[in-house]
Amino acid sequence: DIQMTQSPSTLSASVGDRVTITCRASQSINNWLAWYQQKPGKAPKLLIYKASSLESGVPSRFSGSGSGTEFTLTISSLQSDDFATYYCHQYDSYHSFGQGTKLEIK
Amino acid sequence: QITLKESGPALVKPTQTLTLTCTFSGFSLTSVGVGVGWIRQPPGKALEWLANIYWDDGKNHSPSLKSRVTITKDTSKNQVVLTMTNMDPVDTATYYCAHSSGEKIETFDIWGQGTLVTVSS
Numbered sequence: 119d120i121q122m123t124q125s126p127s128t129l130s131a132s133v134g135d136r137v138t139i140t141c142r143a144s145q146s147i148n149n150w151l152a153w154y155q156q157k158p159g160k161a162p163k164l165l166i167y168k169a170s171s172l173e174s175g176v177p178s179r180f181s182g183s184g185s186g187t188e189f190t191l192t193i194s195s196l197q198s199d200d201f202a203t204y205y206c207h208q209y210d211s212y213h214s215f216g217q218g219t220k221l222e223i224k
Numbered sequence: 225q226i227t228l229k230e231s232g233p234a235l236v237k238p239t240q241t242l243t244l245t246c247t248f249s250g251f252s253l254t255s256v257g258v259g260v261g262w263i264r265q266p267p268g269k270a271l272e273w274l275a276n277i278y279w280d281d282g283k284n285h286s287p288s289l290k291s292r293v294t295i296t297k298d299t300s301k302n303q304v305v306l307t308m309t310n311m312d313p314v315d316t317a318t319y320y321c322a323h324s325s326g327e328k329i330e331t332f333d334i335w336g337q338g339t340l341v342t343v344s345s
Contacts, residue, residue, distance in 0.1 A: 119287065152331040154271075161320055161335035162271065167328050205271055209330035212274035212284060213261075 120144050124216035128224040131196055136206050139191045139219045141206035146186045152211035153191045156218075157202045165204075166191065173214055196221075228321050228336035232240045233320035235342050236311050242341060246304040246321030253279055254298050258325045260304045261332055262295065264317040272317075275303055276324075284312075 121144040131137050141151065149169040154162035164173045166182035169189055179194040193200055201223055206216040234246035244262070251258055262274040275285045277294040285293050294307045305320060318340045322332035 150330070154332075161322075161338055162329060164328075164333045165268070167331045167333075173328075173333065185319075207271075207331070210288065213276075213330070215271040215273065217270045 120147060120211055120214050121206055122206055122214050124181075124204075124206055124219050126219060127217065128220045128222060130222045132224045133196050133198055135196045137193050137196060137221065139150040139204055139221075141184075141189045141191070141216050143187045143208055145152075147208040147210035150187055151182070151184070151189050152207040152209065153180075154205045154207060155200075155202045156205065162205060173223060198209075198223075226323055226334045228323060228334060230319055230336045230339040231322050232319075232339055232341065234340060235344065237345050238312055238343060240249065240311050242306075242308045242311050242315070243287070244306045244308075244319055244321075244339065244341070245334060246306070248297075248302050248323065251323060253302070253304070255258050255279055255325075257329055258323070261322050261324060262304075262306045262319065263322060266314075266317040269317075272287045274308075274319075275306065276325075276330075277278075285335060305308070308344075311343045315341070317341060320337070326338045 123142045125140050147176040151169045153166040170182045201221045202216045228248040259278040261276040277295045294310045297304045318338040320338045321336045323334040
């Protein structure tokens, strides 16, 4: 099984901040990585697929990068609507998700 | 507009078999490149993938749950059914079904609202 490790587990930030979340895979997953945003009581929402492709309708302040085993999700200027939990998802070999990063208001 | 909705029992007893139905609209599971997956999330915990089924009736299952999970489709009813045997309290979770297709195949771009299943005697 491919293990996905996100860091940090919790991130405190302010509106307007630039934030980065990291996801590491236990083995190479090429670019087969997606990022999701989840708000309490709601289903996850796809943000990024294939490591860096922005899902239609997702604001351009979200971006993804990386390859192999290390990937990042960057939010260039935090908006109030962005405070949520973020998950990475590898789909190179079966599927597995990271443990989540909770983005909190500082 | 693509929508998916999960349905099934809210409460099951330990050792029972869980059957969940995903009823969808706005796409066909006979179209090339289309798939539906099941993902679950225990309260306060991370997402866990369970199984996928594809337009060509191909299937993938989580290796850790493969012996317990079955996924099938009924294209005439626009439904995907997940069955999970030998339920245990640790299987208490919100169960989601989700759509995937095209260049985003294997990612989940549209999700259902989820259904909470509690396993308790």
